[in-house]
Structures are given as C-alpha cells and as structure tokens.
Amino acid sequence: MLLEWMMNGHAILYTGVTLAFWTTILVVGLCYTIFDLGFRFDVAWFLTETSPFMWANLGIGLAISLSVVGAAWGIYITGSSILGGGVKAPRIKTKNLVSIIFCEAVAIYGIIMAIVISNMAENFTGTTPETIGARNYQAGYSMFGAGLTVGFSNLFCGICVGIVGSGAALADAQNANLFVKILIVEIFGSAIGLFGVIVAILQTSKVKMGD
Amino acid sequence: LYCTTSQRYTLYSLLQQIAPPSAGHIVGQQQLTSYLQKALSDGPRNVVLFLQDKMSIEDFTMYGGAFGNKQDTAFPNLEGALMSSSSPLVLPAVSWPASNAVIGQLQDHLDTSPLYMDPETLSQLRLNASSPALLVFRLPADLMSAKEILSGNDEVIGQVMSTMKTQAVPYTAIYTALRPARVRRTGSRMNTLFLPSVSLQEGEDTCILLWAKGLSVSILRSGRWEDHDLTPSTFGEAVSPKLHGSSCDKTKAKWVGPCGAFRDHIDTHQRHYKVSARRWFTLDSVQLEYDSIKAKFNASRSVYAPAEFSYRCQSVSSFRWPQLVPHAVNDPANHAALYSIQGFNVTGGDFSYASDCAGFFSPGIWMGLMTSLLMVLVLTYGLHMIMQLRTMDRFDDPKGPAISVPQTE
Numbered sequence: 001m002l003l004e005w006m007m008n009g010h011a012i013l014y015t016g017v018t019l020a021f022w023t024t025i026l027v028v029g030l031c032y033t034i035f036d037l038g039f040r041f042d043v044a045w046f047l048t049e050t051s052p053f054m055w056a057n058l059g060i061g062l063a064i065s066l067s068v069v070g071a072a073w074g075i076y077i078t079g080s081s082i083l084g085g086g087v088k089a090p091r092i093k094t095k096n097l098v099s100i101i102f103c104e105a106v107a108i109y110g111i112i113m114a115i116v117i118s119n120m121a122e123n124f125t126g127t128t129p130e131t132i133g134a135r136n137y138q139a140g141y142s143m144f145g146a147g148l149t150v151g152f153s154n155l156f157c158g159i160c161v162g163i164v165g166s167g168a169a170l171a172d173a174q175n176a177n178l179f180v181k182i183l184i185v186e187i188f189g190s191a192i193g194l195f196g197v198i199v200a201i202l203q204t205s206k207v208k209m210g211d
Numbered sequence: 212l213y214c215t216t217s218q219r220y221t222l223y224s225l226l227q228q229i230a231p232p233s234a235g236h237i238v239g240q241q242q243l244t245s246y247l248q249k250a251l252s253d254g255p256r257n258v259v260l261f262l263q264d265k266m267s268i269e270d271f272t273m274y275g276g277a278f279g280n281k282q283d284t285a286f287p288n289l290e291g292a293l294m295s296s297s298s299p300l301v302l303p304a305v306s307w308p309a310s311n312a313v314i315g316q317l318q319d320h321l322d323t324s325p326l327y328m329d330p331e332t333l334s335q336l337r338l339n340a341s342s343p344a345l346l347v348f349r350l351p352a353d354l355m356s357a358k359e360i361l362s363g364n365d366e367v368i369g370q371v372m373s374t375m376k377t378q379a380v381p382y383t384a385i386y387t388a389l390r391p392a393r394v395r396r397t398g399s400r401m402n403t404l405f406l407p408s409v410s411l412q413e414g415e416d417t418c419i420l421l422w423a424k425g426l427s428v429s430i431l432r433s434g435r436w437e438d439h440d441l442t443p444s445t446f447g448e449a450v451s452p453k454l455h456g457s458s459c460d461k462t463k464a465k466w467v468g469p470c471g472a473f474r475d476h477i478d479t480h481q482r483h484y485k486v487s488a489r490r491w492f493t494l495d496s497v498q499l500e501y502d503s504i505k506a507k508f509n510a511s512r513s514v515y516a517p518a519e520f521s522y523r524c525q526s527v528s529s530f531r532w533p534q535l536v537p538h539a540v541n542d543p544a545n546h547a548a549l550y551s552i553q554g555f556n557v558t559g560g561d562f563s564y565a566s567d568c569a570g571f572f573s574p575g576i577w578m579g580l581m582t583s584l585l586m587v588l589v590l591t592y593g594l595h596m597i598m599q600l601r602t603m604d605r606f607d608d609p610k611g612p613a614i615s616v617p618q619t620e
Binding site for chain 2: 010039040045046049050051054058065130
C-alpha cells in the first residue's frame with residue numbers, strides 16, 4: 001500500500017521538494033556552524049535591510065488573494081451542492097443563494113481591507129535604516145500583519161461557510177424546515193471573518209508612512 | 212648530491228656513520244658542511260664535482276625510469292655509479308644557498324683551487340692519490356628539453372667515470388646544481404602590484420593593520436569642493452609613516468595617520484557583548500584634521516566584526532553607500548576604496564579572515580526570494596487543487612443510453 005501511495009505523482013513531487021528544501025537548510029546551517037560564521041546569520045539585518053514597501057505590498061496582496069481563495073472555495077462547495085440538489089428539488093435554488101452571498105461577503109471584506117491598507121502606503125526618502133526611521137518600518141510590518149490577519153481569517157471563514165452552506169442545501173432538499181436552523185450556523189461562521197477585519201483595522205490604525 | 216668512492220677503498224662504513232637525512236628534510240648549510248667534512252677528512256682527497264645549472268628531485272622522478280620503465284631512464288651512468296660505489300649518499304633536498312656554496316666549501320676543505328674541465332681534458336690529466344685535486348665539470352644547460360639535458364649530462368658523467376677508472380685513483384664524486392629548477396612559493400601570493408599594508412608595531416608584535424587601495428578626501432574650502440588623494444603619503448612603498456599618537460591595548464586601538472596637510476585618526480574598540488557571547492570590535496570614528504578643523508565621522512554602525520577577524524569592504528566612505536556618517540552637516544567627504552582593517556588579535560603580519568561588508572545575498576536578493584517563494588507556494592497550492600478535481604464517474608456507462616433531462620420544471 002505504501003508503494004501505491006508512492007506511485008502517486010503528487011506524493012513523489014512534494015516529498016522531493018520538501019526533502020530538497022530541508023537538506024539545503026541543514027547543509028547551510030552546518031557550514032555556518034563549522035566555519036564559525038554564525039555571526040553572519042543576522043535576522044536584524046534581514047529585517048532592516050529589506051524594504052518596508054515589500055512588506056506593505058505583500059500584506060495588501062495577501063489580504064485580497066487569501067480572501068478570494070476562501071470565498072472561491074466556499075462558493076464552489078456550496079454551488080455544486082445547490083446545483084446537484086436542485087436537479088431533484090428545484091425549490092431550493094432561490095433560498096440557498098443566501099449561502100453564496102455569505103461566501104461572497106468574505107471576498108468583499110478582503111477587497112475593502114486591501115484598499116484601506118493600500119491607501120496607507122506613502123513615499124519616503126531614506127535608504128539606510130537610520131534615514132528610513134522606525135515609523136516607516138512599523139508601517140511596513142503593520143500592513144503586512146494586517147494583510148495576513150484579514151487574509152487568513154477570510155480564508156477559513158469562506159471554507160467554513162461553504163461547507164455549512166453545502167450541507168444546508170442538501171438538507172433543505174430533503175426537508176424544507178431545516179434550512180432556517182442551519183442558517184444560524186452559517187451566520188456564526190460568517191462572524192469570524194468579520195473578526196479578522198476588525199483586528200486588521202486595529203493593526204493599521206496607527207500606521208503613518210512617509211517622511 | 213651523492214658521494215662515491217672507488218672500489219679500491221672499502222670505506223663503505225664511512226658515510227653510513229652519519230645518519231642520512233629524514234624524508235622531506237631540507238639539508239641546510241651546516242649539515243652539508245658536516246657531511247662534506249666527514250667525506251673529505253676520512254676519504255680520498257680527489258674530488259670530482261659535477262655542477263648542473265638547475266636540478267630538482269622531480270627531474271629524477273620523471274626521467275629516472277621510476278615507474279617500472281627502467282629502460283627509459285635518463286641516468287644509466289649515474290645509477291651504475293651509485294650502485295657500484297662503496298659509500299653512496301643521496302641528499303634529496305639541499306637548500307640552494309648551501310649547494311651554491313659547495314665549490315667554496317670544497318676549496319676550503321681541500322686547500323686547493325678548482326680546475327674547470329671537460330671530459331676531453333680529463334684524460335690528459337695525471338692524478339695523484341696523495342695530493343688533493345678539485346675537478347669541476349660544468350654541465351651544459353642549453354635550451355633543449357629537460358630530458359635531453361639530463362641525458363647529455365649523464366653521458367658526461369659516464370665518460371668522466373670511465374676516465375677516472377683508467378686513472379686508478381680513489382676519488383669522491385659529487386653531483387649537484389647551482390639553483391633549484393622549481394622555486395616553491397610558500398605562504399601567500401606576492402602582491403607587488405598592491406600597496407603594502409600599514410601596521411603599527413608595538414615592540415615585537417604588530418598591533419594594528421590597515422590597508423586600502425586608495426584614500427581620498429574632498430573638502431569644502433572657500434565655497435568649492437576640492438579633492439585630495441592621500442594614498443601615496445599613507446600607503447606608498449617608500450614611505451614609513453610616522454604614526455605618532457597611535458596606541459593600542461587590549462580594548463582600545465587608535466591609529467593616527469602621518470603628519471601632513473591632512474591627518475586621519477581612526478578609533479576602534481573591542482568589548483564583549485553578552486547577547487552574542489563573543490567579543491566584537493567596532494570602528495568608532497574617523498576624524499580628519501585639516502586647516503585646524505576637525506571633521507568627525509561615525510562608523511560604528513557598519514564597520515564591525517568579531518574581534519578575531521578583520522573587516523574588509525569595497526569602499527568605506529561618507530557618500531555612495533555611506534558607511535561613515537558625518538557628525539555635522541557640512542563635513543567633508545572621506546573616501547577610501549577597497550579597505551581592510553584589523554585592530555586586535557593580530558598574529559603575524561597578515562590580516563585574519565576578512566569579515567566582508569557585503570554578505571552572500573544582498574537585500575534585493577532576499578526580497579526577491581521571499582516573494583518568489585510565496586508565489587511558488589500559491590502556484591503549488593492551486594495546481595494541487597486543480598489536479599485532484601475529479602468528476603463524478605460512478606454512474607458512467609459508456610455503453611448505456613444517454614441521460615435525458617426533462618425540459619419541464
């Protein structure tokens with residue numbers, strides 16, 4: 001059975017890539033240790049020399065993209081269930097669009113946050129860590145963090161709403177009374193996406209990029 | 212180098228009383244003198260010296276038939292002589308000032324002047340067992356290949372040996388060269404193109420080492436920027452800069468440049484840092500004195516290295532990737548290119564391992580790698596999802612009728 005699992009192309013590829021990655025890390029770490037060059041492994045250098053703009057834009061990109069992944073996943077799960085169930089029970093079609101809208105809301109949170117965060121990105125003159133200044137670094141990291149926050153929250157929220165919505169559609173096809181009850185579960189699932197948005201707003205409230 | 216005695220005298224124990232040199236040991240002047248003394252005091256006083264221009268042990272290895280090809284050897288006469296000799300001695304490595312001086316030494320020992328000969332003139336000579344004689348054969352080294360030269364020399368040796376046999380006089384033969392064929396360079400490369408480094412000597416030890424390819428300053432004088440090149444005065448070859456005011460001890464080192472229109476002060480200090488648990492040294496400041504103005508630059512942010520290593524950078528300046536930060540606004544620019552400094556733990560005259568100011572990856576490379584890695588992850592994720600999409604095939608029946616979907620609601 002192991003052999004069958006190994007014959008799977010995915011497994012071989014992922015195993016190979018993971019192995020290569022960790023081997024590289026191990027060898028590099030060993031070389032640093034053996035040659036007494038550990039002092040050159042400088043995390044502070046990495047954090048101060050990389051541009052705050054990179055972090056900010058990564059945050060913006062992740063905010064929208066992860067939210068959209070969550071929303072898309074949710075819609076695809078719910079949508080296929082609605083369509084499948086709708087073949088035999090056409091009455092469920094209209095009511096269950098609410099589940100789709102919940103999933104879509106997650107994507108909307110993502111794009112709103114992306115626009116809010118991107119409005120905070122300003123130009124600054126400064127090329128060395130001293131001249132860039134602490135405020136710009138804080139801005140870059142905050143925007144990155146906010147983007148991650150809203151992105152991941154919406155990702156899992158979208159998946160959650162999607163799976164619950166799919167269940168709702170199939171249950172509704174069997175018994176029309178069940179839909180309203182399951183909708184409450186969906187509302188709870190949707191709230192967690194909103195939490196992510198709130199925390200991201202808090203993170204970027206003190207951001208002031210520029211000179 | 213070998214000494215042979217003729218078969219007449221069974222002095223085989225002569226040179227075996229002296230221990231032959233260990234493998235790899237280079238015989239110096241003193242040791243060679245002792246060998247020669249032993250050979251000449253107890254052995255025959257007639258010495259035949261074959262002097263080649265250049266010689267090295269590699270020639271014997273390459274052309275001596277040492278790889279199982281005895282028939283190709285370029286030294287048949289030499290080998291024959293060694294084998295037939297009653298007291299051979301081979302010194303594989305003799306320091307070349309010693310071998311160069313062997314004529315002089317033999318002259319002193321035998322108390323006779325050398326006679327430069329070739330094989331034809333030897334047959335005309337009458338040798339005497341009692342009176343000493345020093346016969347020197349200069350072996351030619353024309354622009355032929357090494358093997359031809361060696362074979363030719365071996366021929367000469369063979370002729371001389373046979374002539375000496377007919378003379379029936381005991382003799383000692385020595386085969387050596389004036390200089391080695393291959394000069395072995397040990398240690399670091401000689402960079403005669405580069406300027407030597409400036410070092411502060413504290414008694415026997417070197418304390419501070421500073422080297423730069425160029426040192427130039429530009430100053431704002433009466434409204435105009437002037438450039439001055441301080442390289443020749445600080446690092447020139449004929450200059451031994453007077454480093455008055457320089458000092459160094461265990462924790463602080465100060466280097467003061469030579470007196471002149473411009474004077475450089477470089478302050479460094481080293482201390483133990485708790486978090487990294489090692490000693491680091493930093494270049495605190497570079498002060499430039501000119502026209503009774505002192506311009507100070509801070510360098511501690513970027514010029515630092517662990518205390519055992521030296522610091523090296525392509526350019527240490529206050530403009531263009533500035534490492535030196537000026538204290539006040541209108542200070543002059545100070546620029547030094549290709550720069551190495553070590554203030555502590557200097558052993559010998561060389562810099563220790565150079566902690567370079569440029570790392571392996573630049574910040575740009577790191578940023579690119581991070582972003583690319585993220586995008587590759589996204590791509591992998593997406594690909595994985597698409598590739599494991601499966602359509603429902605449970606009810607697929609290729610031979611059955613196609614499904615019919617009614618048009619009504």
